[in-house]
Structure formats: structure tokens, C-alpha cells
Amino acid sequence: MASPRTGRPGRRPGPTETRERILACARRLFAEKGYDGASLRGIAREAEVDPALVHHFFGGKQGVFVAAMEFPIDPAVIVSRVAEVGSRDELGVALARTFLDVWEDPASRTPLLAVLRSAMTNERVATMMRQFVQATLLTPATETFRIPPIRIEAAIGQLIGVAMLRYVLGVEPIASATREELVELLAPTLQRHFDEV
Known part of the structure; x- marks a missing residue:
């Protein structure tokens, strides 16, 4: 044949x-x-x-x-997990915990680091990732939680900053802090973005 x-x-x-x-x-x-x-x-x-x-x-x-792109997790899964919380008052904790769960898992952290580094050094990859994150994470999160886009982006921006310091640069003491210490530290700040609407 x-x-x-x-x-x-x-x-x-x-x-x-x-x-x-x-x-x-x-x-x-x-x-x-x-x-x-x-x-x-x-x-x-x-x-x-x-x-x-x-x-x-x-x-x-x-x-x-x-x-x-061998992306380790579908952003829709993140939105879905965070949306499972019982009330809007718990969104900060849920987002911090879900974000750290993904990054703390070596199976997802390695490809995430590759994507993050590629986006930082290659404009084409950065454009592609920006469009993808906008379509699959930011817009659905805005619609699901009825929070203005700039507030969602500010919260995600803080988490990406933590990822850079902890997983890329290894800055101490944030690099060796426990997951729960980081959740406790991050959740109130994230929650402020969601409350002041």
C-alpha cells in the first residue's frame, strides 16, 4: 500500500x-x-x-x-482550581496555593522554567506566550471572577515575580521558604487586588 x-x-x-x-x-x-x-x-x-x-x-x-509547546499545565485548569473556592474572600489563598503547587512540582517546574527563559530572550516566543496567556488565563479569569483585567494582571505579575526570585534566581530567603510560608505571605496581597473592585 x-x-x-x-x-x-x-x-x-x-x-x-x-x-x-x-x-x-x-x-x-x-x-x-x-x-x-x-x-x-x-x-x-x-x-x-x-x-x-x-x-x-x-x-x-x-x-x-x-x-x-510542552506546556506542563493548561491555564484553564488553574482557573478551574481557583474557581472551586467557596467564596471570593478566599481567592488570594487559592491562587497563591495553586500557583505554588504547579511550580513546586518538578515535573511541571522544569518545562515552565524553559518557557519562562525562552519568553525572556526571544521576542517571538514572548509574543506567542503573551497571546496564549491572555486568551487562556487572563480573559477567562476576568470573566469567571468578574474582576477588572488590570487587577488580575497585577496579581499574576506578583506571582511571576516570586517565581523569578525563587526558581530562576534562587534569591534567599524566598528560595528556601516553605510553600505555606509563601502562601501566608502572598495571599493577603493578592486578595487586596480582588477585594477593591
Whole structure:
């Protein structure tokens, strides 16, 4: 049987090979066009598959991006976890704890560090990440919690600053503080952004 991509005899690509081809094409398109500019249909066309197959493997553009960039956690999961709190008064604690849970896990910390460092040194990656974070974290958080975008961004900015000091630069004593010490320190400041609306 001829291969559909090469016309040469051989077996048909299996699910793993097809999935990897989709991811390779997605990486290329995200790099060329950014998160906003790349579409699910464009990725499918580039990979020579039906858009429904891309949707089947990844659930949508956000899922493709998370897999293609080897992002360790989908931002939608973070919003969902924080949204599980019982009241708005607990958002600061929930956000601090969820953020630190992700960073404290070595399996997610390593790829997060790679993404953070890449975004700091490569304008194309920075643009792509900015579009992705805006679409998948900041906008949904604003809509879910009904908090003005600038307040959500200020809170996230503080957490990214902590990540830089603790995990990238290793500045003491924040680098060796316990997770609970940091939650106790960060939560009231984060909560102020959410209360003063």
C-alpha cells in the first residue's frame, strides 16, 4: 500500500505518527503566526489531516498549543482550581496555593522554567506566550471572577515575580521558604487586588 504522504509503498501512519506530525506543524505555525494567528484549520491543513482529527487529539487550539509547546499545565485548569473556592474572600489563598503547587512540582517546574527563559530572550516566543496567556488565563479569569483585567494582571505579575526570585534566581530567603510560608505571605496581597473592585 502506498503511503498517503509520500506515494511510496509502506504502512499507513498510525495515531502516534499522525499526532506527532500535527504537533510539528502546530509548532511551526505558532512560531510563524503567533497564538492568535494560527488556526485549528490551518494546523490541520499543514499536517494534511481533517480538522476533526486535530480536535479529536487535542480538543481545540488551546490543547494543541499546550501539547506543542510542552506546556506542563493548561491555564484553564488553574482557573478551574481557583474557581472551586467557596467564596471570593478566599481567592488570594487559592491562587497563591495553586500557583505554588504547579511550580513546586518538578515535573511541571522544569518545562515552565524553559518557557519562562525562552519568553525572556526571544521576542517571538514572548509574543506567542503573551497571546496564549491572555486568551487562556487572563480573559477567562476576568470573566469567571468578574474582576477588572488590570487587577488580575497585577496579581499574576506578583506571582511571576516570586517565581523569578525563587526558581530562576534562587534569591534567599524566598528560595528556601516553605510553600505555606509563601502562601501566608502572598495571599493577603493578592486578595487586596480582588477585594477593591
